[in-house]
Amino acid sequence: MRRADRLFLIIHALRGRRTALPARQLAGTLGVSLRTVYRDVADLQLSGVPIEGEAGVGYILRKGSDIPPLMFTADELESLVVGTRFVRAFAGEKLAGSAQAALLKIEAVLPPDLRERAAHTRIYAPIWRDATRTEFAALIDRLNGAISDAQVLRIEYADEHGRPSSREVEPLCLAFWGGTWTLGSWCRLRQGFRNFRPDRIADCAITGERFAAAEGRDLEAYLQAMRGYYEGME
Numbered sequence: 001m002r003r004a005d006r007l008f009l010i011i012h013a014l015r016g017r018r019t020a021l022p023a024r025q026l027a028g029t030l031g032v033s034l035r036t037v038y039r040d041v042a043d044l045q046l047s048g049v050p051i052e053g054e055a056g057v058g059y060i061l062r063k064g065s066d067i068p069p070l071m072f073t074a075d076e077l078e079s080l081v082v083g084t085r086f087v088r089a090f091a092g093e094k095l096a097g098s099a100q101a102a103l104l105k106i107e108a109v110l111p112p113d114l115r116e117r118a119a120h121t122r123i124y125a126p127i128w129r130d131a132t133r134t135e136f137a138a139l140i141d142r143l144n145g146a147i148s149d150a151q152v153l154r155i156e157y158a159d160e161h162g163r164p165s166s167r168e169v170e171p172l173c174l175a176f177w178g179g180t181w182t183l184g185s186w187c188r189l190r191q192g193f194r195n196f197r198p199d200r201i202a203d204c205a206i207t208g209e210r211f212a213a214a215e216g217r218d219l220e221a222y223l224q225a226m227r228g229y230y231e232g233m234e
Contacts, residue, residue, distance in 0.1 A: 020058025
């Protein structure tokens with residue numbers, strides 16, 4: 001977690017409290033050492049943030065320095081929590097970590113009743129982290145990074161019948177179909193749009209070549225092509 005994020009969370013974890021928050025509890029929430037919490041709080045105090053307390057006792061914001069909570073409804077909060085759980089379960093590690101950090105920031109500024117409601121939603125997305133799942137999550141991160149950086153990929157792929165092929169593709173988007181991911185791309189081999197399932201990618205390498213969005217083979221054109229394809233199946 002970035003230091004700036006930690007400082008943000010420390011401030012908002014203290015908002016609205018009537019009793020001091022133990023440093024050990026802060027350390028557990030942030031996933032850092034007690035020494036890091038002590039150093040961060042000291043830096044905040046030096047920068048003028050009105051935090052009272054000391055190591056071994058706990059910390060609290062000086063009375064009158066509170067800030068208003070974010071205005072979320074209970075249903076909006078539940079949707080955010082559920083969405084974060086699904087991202088953590090099915091997306092790559094990088095995206096999952098960012099989603100969790102965002103949720104921590106939101107929860108930090110909630111009034112107690114909404115925070116309690118958000119924590120008790122009964123919609124779950126269990127996280128399985130065996131070796132296969134960890135490797136797949138890393139692949140999703142790699143594909144997502146290639147999309148963001150417009151990097152050409154060289155993939156070794158097997159179709160639904162197990163037939164192998166080597167392709168160079170321009171990755172445009174990732175789509176999750178409630179159990180299966182697909183990578184939407186412009187395939188240089190077929191000179192057309194193709195969808196590839198990451199779980200059928202045996203190897204994926206970044207070529208070092210960047211591609212530029214070109215009319216007729218960019219994301220907008222891909223989405224139009226997919227829309228026409230699926231409408232034709234109705």
